[in-house]
């Protein structure tokens with residue numbers, strides 16, 4: 268019998284990588300997608316074609332749904348009867364969560380509860396549950412952050428996710444549900460959403476390499492992040508659900524870089540060296556060769572409150588799950604550049 272997985276957030280970065288990973292492992296995969304006025308399936312188009320449209324025995328199915336709709340979630344859980352649920356759906360942008368705090372709380376906090384309640388009421392089999400928790404929950408706590416670090420969120424997103432994290436633990440302990448959270452540090456890929464900093468930098472740098480005009484408008488240059496590759500992180504999601512006992516794990520690379528360093532490296536790989544001038548909101552990055560301004564700080568991209576430093580200690584996952592990231596930071600940056608170069612060159616043809 269093939270295992271059945273249900274993934275919320277299937278159209279997102281992690282949803283696409285996880286679906287591909289599970290399909291290769293011979294799972295039947297059901298994905299929940301939101302209705303939108305324009306189609307946004309581009310990350311899963313290939314697998315939909317291969318495992319649904321062109322397959323004699325389809326193993327990939329899509330369902331309309333929304334984690335803010337409890338009837339819809341419980342109906343899907345009852346109808347599909349999955350062995351494993353991966354809850355990846357979220358309003359995942361930290362800055363946007365300051366603008367849509369109530370919606371973020373509903374989707375990222377209560378959305379988790381809706382799945383757990385549906386699982387608790389489902390009596391035909393034991394369903395395993397994975398929750399995508401986040402290093403944003405650590406907020407102001409100093410690095411390196413591990414499973415024992417105090418949570419101190421600094422955004423509506425971090426607070427909503429912390430509710431999701433705790434309610435997952437509470438349902439595990441109260442109802443003996445196999446429910447666990449991966450405390451995921453930042454992870455990127457060519458499929459990263461375009462308003463997250465890594466993708467935004469790579470896009471602007473590639474554009475500059477082609478048109479010699481593009482200026483990257485950026486916010487806080489000094490924050491540091493622990494950036495891994497999404498492929499490594501979705502594999503870990505699956506590994507956590509294959510363990511005998513449910514538990515929570517920090518998933519990180521244990522190294523961090525500043526936003527400024529990410530920018531310097533990206534432009535360097537494209538053949539441009541940056542000289543920085545000015546301070547604070549007047550800081551600028553100049554292309555050493557041409558003397559042109561290529562990076563400008565813009566107050567629009569600052570947050571009302573910032574998480575300054577994130578660097579995870581994922582020794583627990585290393586020892587207990589035998590997991591460690593395979594793709595290093597430099598490879599990640601190069602892969603993102605290569606993908607973007609191909610895309611923009613094609614567009615310009």
Ligand code: NAP
Nearest residue numbers: 276278279280281333334355356357359399401451453454
């Ligand atoms: P993403 O690319 O932003 O994808 C989020 C997904 O959730 C999208 O498919 C989105 O649908 C869907 N979604 C949003 N609101 C929804 C709702 N109300 N109902 C149903 N679906 C909804 O995020 P990601 O990078 O793949 O991250 C996956 C999960 O891991 C998220 O929960 C995120 O908070 C968490 N996480 C991510 C990172 C990271 O660095 N990537 C780190 C820690 C935790 P649309 O495509 O329609 O928008």
Ligand code: GDD
Nearest residue numbers: 359361401402403452453462463464465485486487490568
């Ligand atoms: N997005 C963005 N845009 N961030 C900028 C910019 C900009 O123009 N300029 C500077 N930054 C800084 C942010 O202030 C932050 O310190 C850092 O770059 C990373 O920002 P994001 O890429 O938006 O990621 P994030 O760390 O806020 O959140 C991501 O990681 C979390 C895990 O720590 C998201 O994927 C969350 O969903 C995830 O939980």
